[in-house]
Amino acid sequence: IAGITQAPTSQILAAGRRMTLRCTQDMRHNAMYWYRQDLGLGLRLIHYSNTAGTTGKGEVPDGYSVSRANTDDFPLTLASAVPSQTSVYFCASSDGQGAGELFFGEGSRLTVL
């Protein structure tokens, strides 16, 4: 089934640990995004990539890094996790054509203690 796969779906992490959230899409979309979703707030863009080999910073990039080595994969890394990074993380992609609606993965719930 075509779509976006995120892993892990849930993780509890000690503060100071390094963590990578994985995201893979098989729709051959050029653009990919990482958002975090917190109660009472809208989705906030962390990093994005308009095409393989390029990345850009979103609204809340501090403490996170991404890479886009190929079209399908867009991992998000927390170099040294802090409790304020406790959130639900969504990866999304779009083909950038027409409406360019986003297709979301199922989310990764991360708890940093």
Place this chain on the structure above:
Amino acid sequence: GQNIDQPTEMTATEGAIVQINCTYQTSGFNGLFWYQQHAGEAPTFLSYNVLDGLEEKGRFSSFLSRSKGYSYLLLKELQMKDSASYLCAVRDSNYQLIWGAGTKLIIKP
């Protein structure tokens, strides 16, 4: 700054009609989106407006007035499965989406 406002929560009755409003102030405008998000799930695309007027898609319709910075999502013949959060998002001049906090819609029998 950029801002998207929508009510935090609304309650409606099964079979009725509900209108969820969204007002926005953004740097530029390149379209407005509505997404549905069931609890614990990912957002899914509902509608897209870039020109003024009403877009109808089955039981759901979305309206846009660019001059007023206003949109609404109209849900008809409400079903229990429509209980979800509805997210309004505007694509700004940089083609990035600015999201509202979402409206939690509760449907009662």
